[in-house]
Amino acid sequence: METATLLTVVLVIALALFFDFTNGFHDTANAMATPIATGALKPKTAVLLAAVLNLVGAFLSTEVAKTISGGIINEDQISSSVFPAIILAGLIGAITWNMLTWLLGLPSSSSHALFGGLIGATIVGVSATAINFGVVMSKVILPAIIAPLTAGIIAFTATKLAYALTRRYDSKPDGRDGFRVGQIFTSSLVALAHGTNDAQKTMGIITLLLITVGLQDHPEPELWVVFACAFTIALGTYMGGWRIIRTLGKGLTEVKPAQGFAAEASTASTILASSALGFALSTTQVASGSVIGSGLGRRGSTVRWRTVGRIFIGWVLTLPAAGAVGALAAFVVVALPTWGIVIDFFLAVAIVLFLFWRSRRNEVNASNAMSEVADSGAAVKVKRNPPPTRRQRAIAREEARAAAKSAKAGKNGDRR
Incomplete structure (x- = not known):
């Protein structure tokens, strides 16, 4: 292998692991948004638990990694000398x-x-024919539409059942306080599920790179790749995506323990099932669908469609926006074959350092954090005073009769 190609491979692996790190603090903390909001777990404890479970989850399955390393891009149509640069541009x-x-x-x-970055870079750097759009549609686009809807329906049903079976009332201050313990289990499942899905995406990228340059001949990730990606995403989680967690003081502060339990159970089951089938899902989208569904499961709730629309627009913009940046980075590589990779790499480092420096002006930590999933909680409005249940009306009538009887007895005593 040429020295230039080897250097490119090293740079791409380093950038891929950094992406894995950003995935950890960007997405994984959403698994713990609802238990932090309901008080089931302290923020730092929740993030540490999520980090450990992401590490474990990364070793449980490699189906998603195989989808990426052997399905989305037709690597046989791309030169081994060009492909590392395309992956580098996509990661940028x-x-x-x-x-x-x-x-x-x-x-x-x-x-x-x-996915957007890789597709945009491949189209500009090679051609659109190098993209397997059938796999993109079946393994990425359709799951992105179906999974949040499915998770929302499951969460809606689970919330209804939770309130019906416990025979208590949404107007109670703690809203089924016993579910707080259950939330620790279900939120842990979400973190575990995230490890089985998201860590594998970076595994797939590195494996795809190794296959293309001839260092590997099978789509199964090597053990060192699994270890590296698992450790990196766990480290990113532990560092704390407080800017993304954003739990306190926003939409999820209205989430009751029964809702959180139902939402997390729905999110975990959806992601685990999809990981087994090799579907590459967005944890944020699935968790958001679950939060909205669980909110609708509460009596007297209505949907804030404007908020739902804003969340949806954010989802839709992600793939083309990342694709545009990936395409621009690929254009630099194509225009400057010799120095394009070096220029792209240092531009990526400069962008990351600038954004990190900019974030220090408005630091977010465990004491002032909120979650992007909290925006999904704000999409459902619950009436402060829901209509009384049959039992509540019966108790109120009994209390009124007792008060009337007591007042009548008092009047009779005064006459004597």
Whole structure:
């Protein structure tokens, strides 16, 4: 292998692992948004638990990695000398969008940012024929539409059942306080599920690179790749995506423990099932769908369609925006074959450093954090005073009769 190609491979692997790191602090913390909001877990404890479970989850499955390394891009149509540069350009698009949305606190998908960056870079650097649009549609686009809807329906049903089976009332201050313990289990499942899905995307990218340059001949990730990606995403999670967690003081402060339990159970089941099938999902989108569904499951709730529309626009913009940056980076590589890769790499480093420096002006930490999933909680409005249930009306009538009887007895006593 030529020295220039080897250097490019090293740079791409370094950038891929950095993307994995940004995925950790950008997306994974959403798994713990609802238990932090309801008080089931302290913020730092929740993030540490999420980091450990992401590490474990990354070792449980490699189906998503195989989808990326052997499905989305037709690597046989791309020269081994060009392909590393294309992957580098795609990663620049994904990282730039991830860092920008992290700075602004906007809802977005790290997964779709990665796919968008790769697709945009491949189209400009090679041609559109190098993209397997059938796999993109079946494994990326359709799941992105169906999964949040499915998760919302499951969460809606689970919330209805939770309130019906416990025979208590939404007007109670703690809203089924017993569900707080259950939330620790379900939120842990979400973190585990995230590891089985998102960490594998970086595994797939590195494996695809190694296959293209002839260092690997099978789509299964090597053990060192699995270890590196698992550790990196766990480290990113532990560093704390506080700017994205944003739990306190916004939409999710209205989430009751029963809702949080139902939403997390729905999110975990949806992602785990999709990981087994090799579907590359967005944790943010699935979690948001679950939060909206669980909110609608509460009696007296209505949808804030304007907020839903804003969230949806953020989702839709992610893939083309990251694709545009990836395409621009690929154009630099094509225009300057010798220095294009070096220029792209240092531009990526400069963008990351600038955005990180800019974020220090308005630092977000465990004491003032909120979550982008909290925006989904704001999409559902619940009446402060829901209509009384049959039992509540019966108790009120009994209390009124007792009060009337007591007042009558008091009058009779005064006459004597």
